[in-house]
């Protein structure tokens with residue numbers, strides 16, 4: 063059994079094989095591999111007995127389920143208007159500068175990825191970003207530097 | 217007991233059962249509300265909002281297809297607010313649409329085009345946001361997919377899932393990036409698509425169409441060195457009229473033949489002839505399997521399943537490759553025709569097979585793919601050079617400026633042009649079964665099937681899965697091992713229902729000996745190459761026309777077709793399942809990937 067097969071098998075044992083378990087299973091695969099490869103989507107389809115196109119459709123609907131390899135820590139910066147007005151640009155510049163990558167890219171050591179996301183619902187504390195499931199708000203360049211340093215040391 | 221409610225639509229009172237949508241209630245009140253994502257074959261999606269109406273007392277407009285009517289509602293379907301909202305929606309659709317009606321295959325048969333015209337939409341209202349560089353997917357032999365003409369109504373996705381259970385296409389991404397996509401956006405020829413074309417006849421626009429080959433046919437007709445033969449499937453003659461302004465259900469057989477002669481085909485023959493031949497071969501194959509099972513107690517794959525529907529064949533290759541042995545090895549009538557055109561026919565008329573161009577007109581998109589399967593070269597050449605749809609033939613007749621309505625009826629040319637009523641039945645779900653039983657029963661017992669007027673009513677109609685059985689009594693001596701056997705048969709149409717049948721076989725619980733499966737709902741009369749629209753009301757009319765055509769035939773059993781008797785005498789002397797038949801009329805299948 064390949065690693066993909068065993069991972070999906072574990073997940074279907076945990077959640078069951080009904081079609082409605084597709085999302086938790088996809089999340090599980092994502093957490094393990096930091097992305098959904100075509101191989102993993104086919105395996106999920108096979109085990110749930112649904113079509114691979116259906117898995118692909120669901121997976122591409124959710125921005126948090128990336129189809130390309132992501133770093134261990136995915137940094138998502140809100141691209142919506144309030145954060146924009148509160149100087150999101152400065153935060154993006156700081157991040158790109160710290161990590162030496164552009165938005166949409168992943169660092170060579172596969173530790174960090176940078177991308178945009180829609181409104182995080184944290185507009186009252188804009189600008190905001192997410193690192194994996196952790197939210198960071200009222201960002202300033204200094205604060206961002208501290209946060210990234212702490213992640214680099216993890 | 218159903219509860220009824222009464223409401224008012226455009227000042228008309230109407231009473232409907234509780235749970236009826238506003239749209240259906242309006243139909244009942246003879247009020248027409250425009251729709252786009254709604255299709256009577258499919259579940260309600262409610263995503264296009266063209267069908268909005270004003271409900272008094274409600275703050276916002278209401279989508280009529282997805283809102284149940286309630287008692288006392290007062291509805292306006294054409295007030296200025298409603299019309300402006302619709303106009304806005306259409307204008308927005310047009311703003312992201314590759315509006316190229318002059319060069320579009322669906323022009324004059326396009327729901328977006330007629331809505332835009334009807335609502336007098338101003339195309340400068342919104343800036344064009346058509347995405348640049350959208351590539352048309354022409355990878356498949358059967359289906360062409362042009363996302364720049366897609367209105368994202370998702371009718372195709374629902375079709376492929378609800379009716380066909382193939383799920384080759386899906387809704388991918390979201391918001392402005394949302395599109396209809398295959399797995400990983402692969403080209404259609406690399407995924408599980410079975411080429412049935414059901415998505416095409418459910419698409420309101422030119423986003424999904426069949427691959428068209430009629431220009432090649434014009435070339436061939438114009439080439440003096442080519443002998444172009446054409447053959448038409450049973451279900452074409454009961455639907456072609458619809459593309460030429462006739463009402464659904466009108467038989468146009470004689471005019472169709474006349475038109476094809478006018479178009480310049482060298483010979484106008486009938487797929488019905490090879491449908492009769494299919495019955496001879498497939499019926500004999502069934503009997504052989506029964507003989508092995510009942511007399512020789514051999515292990516043989518039963519139930520045997522029909523193989524004339526290429527969409528179904530590709531479906532089983534993908535989804536149930538472990539059951540390919542159950543599939544009859546008979547080629548479809550189209551492919552039998554092609555092989556014979558370039559052997560038997562070519563020889564008889566003294567034309568070199570390489571100079572023959574064999575064209576078929578089919579109700580089907582999958583036949584285009586079938587014609588191009590690598591194994592379909594039994595004659596030494598590509599057996600069928602091109603498969604056209606009913607729609608394409610209609611188009612050619614229009615292109616030639618033929619006044620179809622004024623044509624005098626003509627008859628098919630001879631040698632492969634005669635057919636029995638049984639062959640015509642192939643066009644409707646249950647028809648292959650009925651035709652096969654008419655012949656098989658008579659081979660075994662020497663008597664005609666014990667049904668009034670030869671009509672096997674249990675095989676007819678639009679029920680999802682039909683089953684029946686027929687007791688074999690008074691068998692001829694050579695078939696005495698079948699004495700008292702109850703031959704159990706089933707018929708399924710639409711791949712969703714095929715799946716039910718296959719799951720039963722997979723569980724080893726199938727009680728049947730013979731099963732007919734057609735990929736398209738209603739059988740070929742509802743095929744992916746038939747006129748648009750197709751819905752149950754229209755399917756029923758085409759089916760009625762098929763049975764009328766059968767009743768009108770003098771010969772109603774395949775084995776009594778004189779040209780069939782002739783071909784076995786002259787060309788296939790070993791009879792059905794003989795060596796030559798095996799080489800020319802039977803085929804093998806390929807295991808394919810399900811994902």
Ligand code: SF4
Nearest residue numbers: 316317320326421422
């Ligand atoms: S799909 Fe309809 S609206 Fe679009 S170009 Fe074709 S005919 Fe015109």
Ligand code: SF4
Nearest residue numbers: 366367369370372419
């Ligand atoms: S391809 Fe046709 S049926 Fe499918 S979503 Fe687009 S317009 Fe609708």
Ligand code: SF4
Nearest residue numbers: 376409410412413415
């Ligand atoms: S042709 Fe048939 S199988 Fe292929 S995408 Fe369309 S509906 Fe699905």
Ligand code: FES
Nearest residue numbers: 140145181182184
């Ligand atoms: S706009 Fe950024 S969190 Fe809402």
Ligand code: FES
Nearest residue numbers: 253262264265281
């Ligand atoms: S037809 Fe009602 S929302 Fe599309």
